Amino acid sequence: MMEKMVFGRYIPGDSFVHRLDPRSKLIFVFIFIAAVFLANNTVSYALLLAFTLLAILASKVRIGFLIGGLKPVMFLIAFTFLLHIFFTKEGDLLFQLGFLKIYEEGLRQGIYISVRFLVLVLMTSLLTLTTSPISITDGLEVLLNPLKKVKFPVHELALMMSISLRFIPTLMDETDKILKAQLARGSDISSGTMKERIQAVVPLLVPLFVSAFKRAEDLAVAMEVRGYRGGEGRTRYRQLKWDWRDTTALLILLAVIVALWFLRG
């Protein structure tokens, strides 16, 4: 059921992008997200799109798989595209059918927004596809470290993140198992009226929550007996290493931003 989902999945691999330090990838993606909003004309959007495709190529992730997994987002993109087309009333009138009027500016805005969406989603998916959840949290913890000065619980946040990420697949498996057990008892989630379907979710949710509580309790006990006393004075097993690739990636991004700056109208 959730087999085709792309979000948050990690595909182990060995490519330029895979070998980047998680810190540089995180910085890269955050700056990139901001940079996307610099683009405001056809040339700059084309540059963004080309750059994104290049990044996908460098990661060796199969494009077909990536696009196939984006289907849920496609709906959102199509929706905003249509909104823009029908509600922007500027520029030349291109097409008219009864009360439906499509203007040149509307079409252009629609395409721009769709490209912006697509680029954002592709880049962020690429981050999770090529970085293991554990290294994402490691990277985040290091990057957020300065916030400790203002009493922000960085370690706790990172711990919570790594535990949640670790348990996503486990909980997915569990959901699947419970779903199947209830299906075998004649429960039916995929048919019936809206009300019946919502009611059919209860036999799934209750056991899932109950087992999450139990799991949390067991995990807390297991951590305590292994001597976990909080973030103070801990050492690290996984060390992050910044090398030439990371610097290169960020320099390329800088070049793209400079180009965007000059290309914008």
Place this chain on the structure above:
Amino acid sequence: MDIALEQVDYTYAAGTPFQKQALHDVNVRIPSGSYTAIIGHTGSGKSTLLQHLNGLLKPTAGIVRIGDTQVTKETKGKQLKPIRRKVGIVFQFPEHQLFEENVLKDVMFGPLNFGVKEEEARTRALSWIERLGLPEGTAEKSPFDLSGGQMRRVAIAGVLAMEPDVLVLDEPTAGLDPAGRKEIMDLFYELHEQRDMTTILVTHSMEDAARYADHMIVMHDGTDVLQGPPETVFADAERLAQWRLGVPRTVSFQRLYEEGAGLPPAPPALTEEQLAAYLAADLRKGGGAS
């Protein structure tokens, strides 16, 4: 109800980088009224096979025949519901599927879903709760207040209350204490005998397979490698070892005894009783390893 799998393939997550073939070219026949044990090493495809038996998974290739119904890749979800009424599955750790506010309601959940009248469902539920040896007053309790073993019994009662023709058990006694194991396994056997049910047991315990089953299916690497009565399956310890499986303790003891006494291998003793009878007969003849 006969169940047959013909050239069944199953691939998880087909068409993605995570795809994994779990079954290939499985040809299995489970005769009506038999007690079939499915054994195999971890990851041999037992659980995937089991989910084909009531249409939870549809084969990516091949045909599954359940009674008169055929399940193929194209079969629609709606056609599967009648099958699920006839084939009840007790999953591994079934206590995880409890959700209602009290035990009675949880046991009634299955029958009600399959259109049994409320009154009838209640009667059935109460009788199954009693039959599974749960203490009086359990019906009104929340399932989450019960002990692990009791929760397991409630979950099993919930499947039995659907009164299926075919009962599929996926390691029903994993994690139970020895007394509880025996009690539950004996209950399943009793039901099998009384109701003329087809029972399918997936297990790692060669002792359970030998004691209860009259037909066995051995799975290895996603395909069926051997089918037959337990006497035949357990007679060939060498081949079982190739598939990383063992023989029941009784059989290994018997083989040791035969070796020591210099006797030719006899048909395997499937239970302690058979082993005792074999040893007694041999001692009476004046043989023995001593």
